[in-house]
Amino acid sequence: MRISKEPEVRKREIADNAMRLFCEKGYEATSMKDIARAVNVVPGLCYNYFKSKYELYEYALTLYAEECISPINEILLGEEESPEVYYEKIVNVFIRNEGKEKYHDFFHKDGNQLFHKQLEIIMNDKLQPYLENFIARLNNKGQLMVEDPKSVSRFIVYGQSPIVNDDSLSPEEKADKVMKIIKLLLK
Known part of the structure; x- marks a missing residue:
């Protein structure tokens, strides 16, 4: 079942999960698929908010x-x-x-x-x-x-x-x- 969230809430959720994974696995070892999986969304949704993993990292930073x-x-x-x-x-x-x-x-x-x-x-x-x-x-x-x-x-x-x-x-x-x-x- 798909859960719809406000764009800023979703963006923050993606960023928080990305930073958590960067801490656990390291930046290089973390993929956008890993981040999407942690948020329980498809990778394409992450790319709707961020063009790249680095852009996501900059936002989270x-x-x-x-x-x-x-x-x-x-x-x-x-x-x-x-x-x-x-x-x-x-x-x-x-x-x-x-x-x-x-x-x-x-x-x-x-x-x-x-x-x-x-x-x-x-x-x-x-x-x-x-x-x-x-x-x-x-x-x-x-x-x-x-x-x-x-x-x-x-x-x-x-x-x-x-x-x-x-x-x-x-x-x-x-x-x-x-x-x-x-x-x-x-x-």
Whole structure:
């Protein structure tokens, strides 16, 4: 029996199952037939939504990146009383979530460094405008005096990646190092 679903619901279902299979079997070993079977649809339906496995992967990757950064973005959009409150909330979210992300093991698996770099770029690209707006908003309130919010936000977002991705550091050490640098830049 065929089950009809809203296009966005079906698209998300396909993407979620694809990522699950990529985690289990690896990207290369997973076919569109495997993904269709996991969703309980014919392969042609998957191709109605995605021209290729890579296009499906890119869509799933973007969804996952948005999920990973949404808690930070929500904090940056908040109306807290001081920058210190924002910093504390960001550190708490980072420490609480570090390593517990839905597809963490896939992106941190040996051999998947390229996939991880793609995720990092998408996350940074999506996070940067939020941080830029945050800095500009706090500038307008007189809580920060950053001359060039766009450049500083880019420097922070793209510069923190090597620290955040350093598996030799604990989440607390990562957060401490990154926040010390951010506080220096946002004086």
